[in-house]
Amino acid sequence: MNAPINSGDTAWVLISTALVLMMTPALAFFYGGMVRKKNILSTLNLSFVMMALIGVQWVLFGYSLAFGKSQGGLIGGLNYLGFANVGETPNTDYAPTIPHLAFAAYQMMFAVITPALISGAFVERVRFKAYVIFSLLWATLVYSPVAHWVWAVGGFIRNLGALDFAGGTVVHITAGLSALAFALAIRKRRHFGNTAFEPHNIPFTVLGAGLLWAGWFGFNGGSALAANGLAVQAIVNSNSAAAAAALVWMLIAWRENKPSVLGIVTGAVVGLVAITPAAGFVTPLSAMAIGAIAAPISYYAIKLRHKFGLDESLDVMACHGTGGLWGAIATGIFASKAINPAGADGLLYGNGQLLVAQILGAVIAGAFAFGVTFTLAKVLQATVGLSVDERSEEVGLDISEHGERAYA
């Protein structure tokens, strides 16, 4: 007997799917505003093209590897290849009140945006060809497995008892650590360290941040997979964390100097990252605390990155990596069964075990993402080449990789 489809839940998951889809172009603008004029189209495209590439990959086999029948908790089976057996009947393992296809489509949008997030590490010099190959492999070798471990029935990190409501580990930790690994493998931009790379259009970044914030309601709220109280909790928590993080970031910067708008919107995004794993497990006041603490962590992580002279260009590690790590830990501290009985209590509610599982899960996923990415990057470097030659870089990737000029 099939569980009946609930139209309200379906409506909510569908619109959440659209919201999360929109986050990829939003990210494109968030990133694009921060690069130089000669690389804006290239940077926009590094995000945009994931909607195409992973949009195909996910249907063909990405979903099956992530959510197909578990092969020993390590990877999904091939039973959903080409969305076979993914139809209008619910998959009761994950979302008993909506069509299975809706779950698969919603999950697709997470798979799409994650490699796009990584692209911030190597903008303004990456070879487009290498990026296409890399992200296809990454989606297959990192994203699908980690999604399986953390979210799939039988996944081994899930079995550790680790919680990840909406992708703190699956999306942000993997993206952050992979960005770090890639940045260590690829050469720096010319003049990095000597010349300031001024963001060419900060309003684009603000636009991106505004759309990301709204989209995150679908990212975190939709992860309830139903239009219920839990979805509302997740949204309120997301907003609270974003607001608190933006405020705190502003205050830190103000004390030091002046509050840059780029900083304020970055703070908001960092807050959203940090609350992602916890969104459905904590109270709004805990969410505020999580956001408020995330801000200084990322703020100083960026400074540290500069100190190390590492050209991880748009600070994916500092924003998504450390934000995601803190979120995983914070879930272990602030989670409360009073909010979500399907979750667990955290340290603050007297249970230390969750925190251990959280850290374990985060470290395993992060280390795996780092290792595979570094290997992939090195192999690509030795074969197709990771970065364009210096002259092409100076001319700009818009011209050299795409034969275009953004503005005339």
Next chain:
Amino acid sequence: MNAPINSGDTAWVLISTALVLMMTPALAFFYGGMVRKKNILSTLNLSFVMMALIGVQWVLFGYSLAFGKSQGGLIGGLNYLGFANVGETPNTDYAPTIPHLAFAAYQMMFAVITPALISGAFVERVRFKAYVIFSLLWATLVYSPVAHWVWAVGGFIRNLGALDFAGGTVVHITAGLSALAFALAIRKRRHFGNTAFEPHNIPFTVLGAGLLWAGWFGFNGGSALAANGLAVQAIVNSNSAAAAAALVWMLIAWRENKPSVLGIVTGAVVGLVAITPAAGFVTPLSAMAIGAIAAPISYYAIKLRHKFGLDESLDVMACHGTGGLWGAIATGIFASKAINPAGADGLLYGNGQLLVAQILGAVIAGAFAFGVTFTLAKVLQATVGLSVDERSEEVGLDISEHGERAYA
């Protein structure tokens, strides 16, 4: 016994929440396009930062002051501090079919955008510090009380029988009159009156207007607090009023000279403002009339403002203030119980009393907002200072207040 949660209604209110949230960055761009290049980040931020500031304030105490247990019809009690007692169970006073938390979150977005609206009055010269303090106080001393009077059970304007479907009085009249008061308190921009301040990026304004129009479906449609016929009515009315107002604005401008695109999109926004209080009470044809009449009112109000030599820079009073006032009056004229039995009949349907209540409510709220704002502004002027010094103004607020340049 609790009312059951309806998933369709919840889905609708959640997505409306996201839509209204998105209106704040949309407003940022609507405003940002109209200022000079050197103030674009500052202007964007005056809106954006409200998502952070009021996002925290509303959870901590703003919501409680607005919708907590009424203290004599004047202000809400402290029973919802920190969203205590605001959970997944419906608050049957306001929205019996969705989680109380969803109602509170939805209302938050209105509280966020209202002070952002006011910022149009003093862009390009306001001291950021003064603005942060002002808006925090304003949200607490003006927004929460007026929301309570108009919408809360027991609120004294509500008890007068005045109707405000989606915030004509609570949002637009308070914003407009506060903008007027603030503009009277703060000094003009240098060269105001002698030099034209050309909008630096009208496409941004068009983008903002487009997103505002879509967002308004959540603003007015979501105010039904359910995915029902009333929500549909509100959306159809909103669209009709916006369309009619934009058309009429275009025609007036055309007769005078040429139809500017800035004028057309302004007309659309003015139509949306005017229909806001009436959206759930009138027919689509009445909505068209309301929009069509709103256009000349605001059109000539802008001219008048110029005549007075008042630097209410982006015409918040002319667009939101007079638009909101006309909307309140129009509700008293066009409202029909045939559309919404929970409403009342207006003048056109033989009942003059509603009109009286409407005017009374609008005048009280407007006068209160004006008075408190003027006082706050004067106090801030005497203490932290309302505006930056003239040299900083000439350099531009992006550099002087935020240490940034928008474009490179």
Next chain:
Amino acid sequence: MNAPINSGDTAWVLISTALVLMMTPALAFFYGGMVRKKNILSTLNLSFVMMALIGVQWVLFGYSLAFGKSQGGLIGGLNYLGFANVGETPNTDYAPTIPHLAFAAYQMMFAVITPALISGAFVERVRFKAYVIFSLLWATLVYSPVAHWVWAVGGFIRNLGALDFAGGTVVHITAGLSALAFALAIRKRRHFGNTAFEPHNIPFTVLGAGLLWAGWFGFNGGSALAANGLAVQAIVNSNSAAAAAALVWMLIAWRENKPSVLGIVTGAVVGLVAITPAAGFVTPLSAMAIGAIAAPISYYAIKLRHKFGLDESLDVMACHGTGGLWGAIATGIFASKAINPAGADGLLYGNGQLLVAQILGAVIAGAFAFGVTFTLAKVLQATVGLSVDERSEEVGLDISEHGERAYA
């Protein structure tokens, strides 16, 4: 006895309405990025103003002509003038679980965007006055009739057995063929063929494409008129076709030269166009095939248009016309009753009849749109004049038609 209203379905159709509304400003930016700086406001407005003009026209009589009681299968009757009789009760002919008004509002957004699509044919030289008159007449004489033929109960193309899930014929074929006809009637832009008209802001085009993609989930998914499995199918298919088309476009361009970002996003839009009629009738893998084949068709259609020296400026025919035609045919090939029992089987499933009906429907609608448009354009040319004089064109339409400059 009335069918009961389903809140989930209503929520889905309402949010789809908002999404499709948003597609019009999205289109404005998609187009606006491709014109020269001096015509950006004009181009944005050609789309934006349709929200105003058709927003009024549809309520007054457009809807009635399209979906009013059929007059011999050719046109709707006047029973819905001014949205009379269009209320909160469902219209069981079309959408039995949502308010009739929601159906009418949702349909409005299609009527709004279709003439906006055509505007790509004659940007940078069209007389605004002529455009306003043209689009009003076009909506009345082409859009409403064709919508009636294809979608209305009793419509003669519908009775042929032709399928059009979300407007491949009604929207894209009519727009494409009308664009072609108009381009043949209006003069070319000065210097066309000698000088390159470089797109002035490709990021705007990417922004537009990103929002169009998300909006299309409402366009195609909403056409299920319920939050059910069919809506999900339509969304998954839309995404699959868009992704495949963008990828294939990229690969073709890459083999020839370099993959331009403008090409990639164009590919995505073309994929979405092609899947529109088929979205609710085919499998995701068929959808991918449809998108993949659409890409080269449009790619070479653009080349052909250049060869003919035709100034159909933004390739509405090549993208929407041929994309729509291919979509109509593809529906006749790939449709499967297994996906949608209310549909029909296509050639691939052993039924050749559907293909015949599809081609017949497409040809009739296309020829009709072409003929009426060409006639209208010629009449307008002889009366108010289709294009501005050459000096005004050189100065740019922003200044000459609207008295504005976009950027300062």
Next chain:
Amino acid sequence: MKKIEAIFREEKLNDVKQALYNIGVYGMNVVEVRGHGRQGGIELIGRSGTYKVDLLPRIQMNIILSDHNLQKVIDTICEAARTGNKGDGIIFVYPVEDVIRIRTGERGKQALSYEGDIDTRKK
């Protein structure tokens, strides 16, 4: 050698450029300036009503050329850029002391020669 600085309406760029190519003048560069002259300003339309702007967009085209081509180029530009309305613009002529090609190191007149240019044609 001389430098010509021709300031004219934006919308005339294509026409002027084409006219110069036609007579074999290929070396040039252009920049967008805003200027004020006998034409006082223009009225633009705002949200409601108009406002005046007094710096108007113009193209400044710079051409460095040999003395003997000066008059012909001036005449060509004047013809292509003229509309007859106030605001058509103005041409300035400056002395140039030296010219150096970065790529080839050529100097002086030699550096100002282009394949198929006005001087080649004369021959």
Next chain:
Amino acid sequence: MKKIEAIFREEKLNDVKQALYNIGVYGMNVVEVRGHGRQGGIELIGRSGTYKVDLLPRIQMNIILSDHNLQKVIDTICEAARTGNKGDGIIFVYPVEDVIRIRTGERGKQALSYEGDIDTRKK
């Protein structure tokens, strides 16, 4: 005839322009440049921390005028553009060989006269 190239702070454009109108100088054009001089650069704020930019936005205003008005115009600009802080800018003076009005074909000084301008006023 001379050409003045005055490079000064963006934010002084209005003041300089107004000062020049006041003394009857109407012919001018401006362009946005980025410059470096005695002022080394400025600090901008990034996401976290600051970074230094060494080319700063300046307005370059070009005025072609008769020799006898040179000093007065220089003085006027200096006064209106000065803040006293490093980075105020610099004025260059060049010789001009000829001036041609595109619309009227006027040449030389004649071409540099404007209704109600500094020379008319003197009379």
Next chain:
Amino acid sequence: MKKIEAIFREEKLNDVKQALYNIGVYGMNVVEVRGHGRQGGIELIGRSGTYKVDLLPRIQMNIILSDHNLQKVIDTICEAARTGNKGDGIIFVYPVEDVIRIRTGERGKQALSYEGDIDTRKK
């Protein structure tokens, strides 16, 4: 005193600027121009197929300097800006009659001195 107008590829700005700082040349300003010369144009990629653009973006760098530094600066720019491909650009040299610092009122060579600059170093 002379004015150097060096027109070169956008992407060389950093290199040229750095090379000039290295020899102690600090006073300069740059503006983005679009130019045409021996390099006819470039092909850009559109939606489908290519199209040709004939005005290419270049940086124009203006340096006003004392006569005795002229050759060294020209050499430095040439070296830093050269790629060897068509389109590398061109340098023009003009006479300058006067220079005035807005802030200090210094005139002439005095106005062209910078702390630690090429002339100080020579000593």
